Amino acid sequence: MKLHQLRALVSICESGSIQEASRLLHISQPALSKGIKELEAELGVPLLVRSNRGITATEYGERLVRRARMILEEVRRAREEIDTLKGVMDGKLSIGVSPVTPGVQFVDSLNRYRKRYPKVHIQIHELRPSKLMEGLREGLLDMALTSLPATRTDGFHWQELYAQPTVLAVRKGHPLRNATSLAQLREQDWLLQDSLEQSKVGTMFKDNGVAWPENVIECASVVLFAELAATSDAISYWSLRILERTQMMMQTLDILDIAEPVPPMNISLVCRDQELMTREAKALADELIYVYTGPHTLKAPASTVAT
Structure with a gap:
């Protein structure tokens, strides 16, 4: 198993084309194909398959690609480390x-x-x-x-x-903007950037003996998260720093003042x-x-x- 074979495999899988991989690696297509065939022969399994989506990895190929990326990154880091040792x-x-x-x-x-x-x-x-x-x-x-x-x-x-200090917030005019406890908010929609399992919101419910809310919207987009928080009835969980730095959000949201402490990030x-x-x-x-x-x-x- 050689580095140039692993580079070829990763490039072909990422580009979906031997032609494109050849262009990116500055290696001829026959040389790329030969390297992959030699690697398949060494391992005794097929690594690539042609389909209507182009060239894709087999199950064996997918496993090897994940390992190959890590190996190539380690090689890159090793070379950079040697270069930095030169001064x-x-x-x-x-x-x-x-x-x-x-x-x-x-x-x-x-x-x-x-x-x-x-x-x-x-x-x-x-x-x-x-x-x-x-x-x-x-x-x-x-x-x-x-x-x-x-x-x-x-x-x-x-x-x-x-x-980081955090807060719970709702849109201006929300019917529960004056809520004083977590239990009052449980049945509402919740807007989070991660799952309850990964969010401190899940911990907050557990620590206070309140069942998790059943309706949770996970949104990784910062812009869409802000728009949903300002226009829907969902309860949103914010880093106070982010909220304070976004003047528009401070004008469109009310911070909730509930009895339970909101856990920091x-x-x-x-x-x-x-x-x-x-x-x-x-x-x-x-x-x-x-x-x-x-x-x-x-x-x-x-x-x-x-x-």
Whole structure:
């Protein structure tokens, strides 16, 4: 199994065409086809199949493609690590965030990092928390800022950075705008960016002995989430920072004042084992941990580590 074969397989599956993969990799089509046939012969299974959708992966091919992406990312990181050891930080840094996670301190830290390492190519991807973890697992992200609770089973380092205050809100004129308890809101529609299982809203209901609401709308689009919150009768869960920074939303929503405390979003930095991180990624991770939690945690950024 050779790297050029894995690159060919990933490129063909992503483009759906040997012709397009040939163009992207600057390799002739016969050479690509030969590499795939040799790989199939080595493994003893078919990896690709032609269909009316073009070329798609078989079940064997899909499994190998997932592994191949991680292998190719590791090779890229290894090369960048060698380059930085030569004295220049000029690799790539891929950061994942959800709409609610970056704060002022994150932006300030990123600006300082850019001035310190101007040749590092930074990519910032805004994704749902579940997609952030998927990006980390597939090696597409070097680190992520997420509101998901830490887990001991994923093999990543989790460092809690800070807590964002949150509120529940309804549109102006909502019939329950003066509600005083969670129980009064249970039978309403709820608007969340993640599932109840992943959202602190689910925890809030559980901690207060109230059954989960049955009608939940999950919306990952920030713009559509705001529009639904302002025009429907759904109860929406907001980061107070986001709400306060959006003047239009403050004019169209009422913040609910209920007896139960609304749990904050605990924002964590999630990254790979330090020995596997590139110098570019480790430099930013150290900066963020220092800014949010102080210098005493720089040597041990992992609050939980899977073994």
